Structure formats: C-alpha cells, structure tokens
Amino acid sequence: MTTDRTTEALPDSPASAPLLDLQALVVAVRRRRRLWCSMALLGLLAGAAAAVLLRPEPTAVTKVLVTHQADQPNDTGTLIRTDVELLGTTRIAGRALKSLKSTEKPEDFMRDYRGTGLTNNVLEIEVTGESDADAVARAEALADAFVADHVTRMREAAEAESQALLDQRDRVQGELDEVNKSIGDRTPESDPAASASLESLFARRAELNSRIADFDERAAQARTGAPQVLAGTQIVDTPRAVRHSLPRAVGTDAAIGLALGLVLGLGLAAVGTVVADRPVLRREIAAGLGASVIAELRHPPRRPAGRWQRRRTRAARERLTRSLARAVRDGTGPVSLLELGCARGTGAIALDLAGALTAQGPVVVVDGLPDRRLAGLRPKPGAPAVVTAERAAAVPYETRRLGVGSAVPGTVWADLQHLGTRTVLVVRAGHVSTAWLHTVARQLADQLIEVIGVVLLDSDRRDRSDGTLWDGPRTVRPDRSERPARPSGAGLPRTERPPMPAARIPDTEQEAR
Template sequence: MTTRTASPPSTASPLLDLQSLVVAVRRRRRLWTLLALVGFVLGAAVAVLKPPPPTAVATVLVQHTADQPNDPGTLIKTDAALLQTTNIAGTALKALGSPDKPEDFIKEYSGTGLTNNLLQITVTAKTETQATARAKALAEAFVADHVARLQQAAEAESKALTEQRDRLKADLDQVNKAITDASQGNAAKTSPNLETLFASRAELTSRITDFGQRAAEARVGTPRLVAGTQIVDAPRLVKASLPKAAATDAAVGLVLGLVMGIALAAVGAVVADRPVLRRDIAANLGASVLTELPRTPRGPLARLQRRRVREARERLTATLARQVRGGEETVCLLELGSARSTAGIALDLAADLRKDQPVLLVDGLPGTQLAKAPKASGTGTGTGTDTTVVRAAQAPDSPEPGQLRLAVGSVAPGTAWTDLQHLGTRAVLVVRAGHGSAAWLHTVARQMAEQRIEVIGVVLIDPDPRDRTDGTLWDGPPAPPRGGGEPPARLNGAAPRLTERQPVWTAAVPDDDSDQEAR
C-alpha cells in the first residue's frame, strides 16, 4: 500500500532577506573595519603629507543700485559669478605683472556672498606673500570693475533722460510758436485752440522738469554707490591648524572607508548567496541543526571565552555520542568548510565512545587534517590503545567484532560522491556558517539523497551569536502514535532504530517531485 501526502504549499521567498543581509554584513566586519581604518590612516596622511596651500581672504562691501531689504541674495551671487570671469582675473594678473593665464588663475580663487552686500574673496597660492598680493589685486580689480559698471550705467541712464528732455523741449518750442501765431490773429476765432495749446505747453513743461530731475538724480546717486563699494577687510592670511586638518581629513576618510566597506560587504553577500542563518542552512540542506560550535576565541579575551567554548564542545560531543552509540550502521562526519573543526570533533567523539568499546576511526579528510587537529578537550586525549585510525583507502569493509566504526570525510567541491557510501550510511554534516553557497548546499542534499545516505542532522560551526532563527525542520513524516512501552521518537532527523527496514526520506531539494511517497 502506498500513501501519498501532498506537500505543503510553497511560500514565495522575498527578493532580499534583510535579516540575512545584516548578518552577512556583520560577519564581514573585518572587511569594512579594515577599509574604515585604511580610510582613517589615508585621511590623516593626506593632511600631513599634503598640507593645504597658503590661503588669503579679503572682504569687499558691494553697493547696488537695486538694493532691497528683502533681496534673497541674487545680486551678491551675481557679483561672485562676475568675480570668476577672465576679465577681472586678467586685470588682477596685469596689476601684479604675472605671466599666468587668467583661465588658470580662476581655479585658484573663489567668491562667497556673506550677506546681500558683503563678498568674501578667497585666494590660494604657492607662498603666503603671493596669496596676500593676489587677494589684494583681485579685490581692487573687482571694485574697479564694479565702479566702472555703476558709472557706465549712470551715464547711460542720464544720457537717455537728457535726450528725452531735449526732445520734449523741441516740442515745447513748437507749441510756444503756435501760441504766438494764434495770439496775433483773431482772438474770438482762436480761443478754443489757444486753450489746447496752453494745456500742451503746461504738460510739456512738467515733463521736461521731471526728466531733468531724474537725470540729475542719476548723476548724484552714482558717487554714493561708488564711495560705498570698497574693501572693508584687507587681505589677511588664514592660519591652517595641522591637528585640526588631520582630524577632519581622518574623520572624512573613516566615514568614506566605512561606507565603502559596508557597501562592498552587502554587495558581496547578495552576489555570493551564502546562507548564514540556521533556518536557511537547514532549509537548503534539508536537515535540522543538531547543535553548534562557536568560533575559537582569539585575542586578549580568549581566556575569558575559552571555558564557554570548551563547555559547548563537550555538549556537542555528548550529543553526537548519543546519536552514534548503540547503532549498527557506520556514522560519518562530513565537513563543509570546517575540516580542522571536524577532525577535532571526530577525535573528541572517538575518545568518548572508546569508554564503552574499541573505536575504528576512518580518516577520509583530504591531507593530514586529522593529524593536525587539536586534542580532545575534557573527554580524553584523542587517540589511544582502544582507538585505531586508518586512512579511507586502507580501511576494512567492516569493523572487527565489538569494534565501533566512525568515519570522517568531506563534501567540499571536488568530492567523489560515490565514495561516501564506503564511509557510512548515516551522516552528520559539519558545516561552517556562511561558507557554502545555497546552490552547493542543494547539491550536497541531492547527493546525500541519491547515495541513500541518511542525514542525521547538521552541526553548525561558527554560527552568528545574534542568530535567533530556528534550525529545526518540522515538515517530515508524521510520528507514529506512542503506545505503552514504546520509546519516544528521536528528534532532529534521527529516526528510531527498528528491526524492520524503514523508508528513506530524501531531502527537499530543487526539481524533486512535489509529492512524497512512503512504501
């Protein structure tokens, strides 16, 4: 009889998992910390090795004919733009007798509007004396240019008003002549015409007087604007503080390096797609996380954390020993990105298991990782008289009577998958968080299913300390009802050891059928 259970509906995964991204960026803190430090050092070095050039500033009071109290600063902005013209730059260079080109000189100074009528001129040069002289020449050239434009505008306005007044005077002469001619004729016949002529003469006289006053005001107002436009703050040097410049440049470099490092870490995490959370690793491998082992502490705080790591390693050994002890099938530890840690776990586990019976440890790791592995911590010395270590090529097909067989191997890229069956039919995957990509974890799960190797669970190496996700898969086959005297089902993918053959449940990997069959 075949039972078919429909698989639960798949939920669409988000395009970008922010939690995984944050964890991945935090795990790459060495990268962005290093870049921030490099930016800090480079910023400070630039301030020391390349100090700012000598700088001089001058302040000019600028008067405008259209000054208004509510001016938003457009007039002073126009003056700052006029300061950046080749005309003023050439006049200043000519006054200094410098052979430099105005186009190049423009790049060495700038104008800033402090208020509606105050313009600050900043000039940089090779020496302090040159900076002061150029600032003075620029200020004088700007004042002269501004005064010249005021006078030209006043003269043009006065000339226009005077010409208009002269035209009106010519019209007034014609009106006066008409009045004289009309007065010599018959007064009775010309009375209405005389009234019109007298009205025109009065209007023309008024307009002539108005234009004359406006022309006079245009000429009178110019000296006031010319006298008001002047240098109010003589050119002076700006004293640069080296410590302040170094601190500013170092802070800017630190921020830029930090931002660049975080951006690179984020982009690398998205492109690499290496799962770091328990739930993602368990989902991609199709097996639950049994236990985990934190990173080996280093640095000045290593002694404070060594006890915590040793206790975690002892708990890990005890957990795996319960999975291995009493089983008839060989259990193998398969590493992914954690060969040294897997070798140490295997030695600890062998030292714990040999208390009950002799252990045959089959070494299938590449190189000599098992020989370089750290000795067992708190459970034994790693190898002894009751532990036999052999390479996978020289391992016997079956252990001696009363001897427990334990194997270690690898599922890293380049693994010969068909050789894994010779290591064992039950496996514990020892995976370093953030090492393998999601595609490779799927590959490992598929190969385990195709080789008919039962995955007991996953041991997570170097997990994120702030990871609070659940690494247990709950979508397995339904547990049988518990009866009297029946032992409880073992969790996290470890099936109970029965005498009858149990169905093999394959891992949930891509392109598999959506239905699961149990025969």
C-alpha cells in the same frame, strides 16, 4: 451534504516563504563584520590621509560692499550675480595683475579666485596663492580692481545719463529760442489782429521753459546720485588669510571616510549575502540537509584563547563528545563524520569521539580527508590509531571504525560508503550554498547513508531559530459544519512542532450516540 475543506498554505511551505528573510540577512551581515569593519577602517584611514596629503592651498578672503544705482528692496539677487560674473572677466583680472606687476596670464589667474554673492550688496572674494602673504596681496589687488572697475562703470553711466539729459535740454532750448524770436517785442495789446497766434506762442514758450527746467533738474540728480553710488562701493572686510586647522580637517575627513566606508561595507555584505545564498540559521541548514541539528560548537580558534574561553569551549566539546558517543553506541554499523567547510574542527571532534569510545574497545580512525590531515599528525600516547582510507581494509573486523571524510564540492560520493553507513555532518555555518546542501542530502540518500544529525560549527550566538525537524502529520482545525480535511504533507520535514488536532464535535444526535 459534506464538503471538503481546502488546506491552507502552511507557514513553512515554499509558496509562503518570504522573498527575502530579514533575520537571515541580518545574521549573515553581522557574521561578515570583518568585511564592513575593514571597509570602515579603510575609509577612516583614507579620509585622514586625504586631509594630510591634500592640504588646501593658502587662501585669502575679502568682502566688498557693492551699491547699485538701480537697487530695489525686492531684488532677487540679479545685480550681485552680474557683479560675480563681471569679477570673472579678463579685464578685472588684468587690472589686478597689472597692479601686482605680475606676468601671469589673466586666464590663468581667473582659475585661482572666485566670487560669491552673500547678499544683494555684499560680494565675497576668495583667492588662492603660493603663500598666505601672496594670497592676501592678490585678494587686495583683485578687490581694488573690482571696486575701481565698478566706480568707473557707475561714473560713466551717470555722466552718459547726465549728458543725454543736457543734450535734450539744449534741443528744447533751441526750440525756445525760435519761439522767442517769433514773438519778438509784440504783445496782444500792441497787435490785436495777431492776439490768437501770440497766445499760442506764449503757451509754447511756457511749456518749453518747463521742460528745460525738468531736464536741468534730472541732469543734476543724475550727477548727484553718482557720488553716493561711488562712495558706497568699498572694501568692508580687509583681505585676510584663511586659517586651516589640520586636526579639525583630519577629524572631519576621517569621520566622513568612516561613514562612507561603513555604508559601502554594509552594502557589499548585504549584496554578497543575497547573491551567495549561504544559509547561516539553524532552521535553514536543517531544512537544506533534511536532518536535525543535534549540537553546536564554536569554531576552534587559531589564536591562543583566554582561560575562561578555553574552559567554556572545552565544556562544549565534552558535551558534544558524550552526545555523539551515545548516538554511535546506540546504533549498528560504522559511523563517519563528514565535514562541510571545517576539516580542522571535524578532525578534532573525531579524535575526541574516538578517545571516548576506546573505553568499550579498540577504535581506529579512518582518515578520508583530501589532504590526509589526521594521518599526518604525530599520535599522542594512548590516542586511537589513525589510518588512511587505503589501509582501512586491513583493520580487524572486531575493531570499531570511525571514518572522517569530506562532502565539499569535488567529493567522490561512492567512497563515502566505505567510511560508514551512518554519518554525522559537521557543517560550518555560512560556508556552502543552499543548493549544495540539497546536493549533499540527495547524494547521501542515493548512497544509502543514514544521517544521524548535524553538528553546526561557528553558529551565530543570537540565532533563536529551531534546527529540529518534525515529521508529524500536518492537520488543520475543522469547522463544526465540515469534515476534517485529510492531512497533507505528511512526512515532510518541519522546523516547528505541528498543532494538535482538535476534537471533532458531532453534528447530529445520532452521531453523538
């Protein structure tokens, strides 16, 4: 019993096509280098201009050592954050303005400075002003106002704590006076009947004396601890103006602008490439048009090129002309060149091809381009004649005609057959979408116009894809226990040569005979 083997998905089938071709994306982004280079240059200039035009205001900075009565080694910065918030109050801003004898409102002055807690006990104050001297004066006044406010608060807190302890001591002293008054001059020996009550009074007096001594000691410690806190809070870094280096700022901002512009440009180029879906690789263009790429040529430069570049371009155009001339001579019927996004290059190729064909007889170039680009040129001595499509009917029958037309959107497809029954498509890479390539191939097939091949202009130099289509059958290697499947997809265009079919091994001795 034999079983039919299911044909596997081929690499170039639509089902196995990748959702995003990274090679095509990289090539398309590299081709749009003008966009992202312009964006990078724009970001560079914008960053440099921002550094020059948006120069920072004169700034002064100072550092204050702040000591707290409740300082703990494991403090998470709560106290210094409290000091930062207290710095941004109208009370301290008003004191600083008062020392400066300024009429500015404290609310407005608070927007010109800020505090930052560097450590648990170091506060940095940054102040802006109209000039460096003004900024330094304002920073000094603000630091003095903060230190004075902190010292005042610490002193008031110490005095309040000491006074509370002294008040408790006075209250206990009053109780002690009452106990002493109750004891009087009595002793347990003089009054044996009241010895028990006297002993309790003596114990109470001893307790009260101990509490009074404790309150005195704590009040003394509170008064003694305040001077340490007050003396520890001071300005440890005198106010100084912050020096801003303009070249460094320009370099930093320009580098940041360059990076941001480059990233933005690459992102726009990638998104535009994916959205536009304009093929740039040889295999994509060949698959879209259903014809092989027979030649490649760089786009004619608009500026005068160098000697080496002119020689290289001239050699490539001569090879292309010889190849097209052979294709035209080997076939029958008029031939046309149809452009897709490269009318100027197509016209130059047509004139070169017509000049190469004049050796075998008279040649007339029929200009079917929308703007009559070739018909408006001044003919050179010995060059083939150029006529418009309306005057093509007057050309003698024995004269070879070479049509030049366009297949861009808006083309009248029925007019292309009058230019030639065979055509060579001259396509500029990355100019039209995949959908339009399919439209051109379908319309040419409907008009019974044979596509000889595709000439690719302005292609990527690093493109290593194959632009040749193969119409061979697609086969799969059979197993020994199965019969080979029927070749599927025969006649479909491929961009790679199909594998050779493997020899079938006979299953039985009878089959071998």
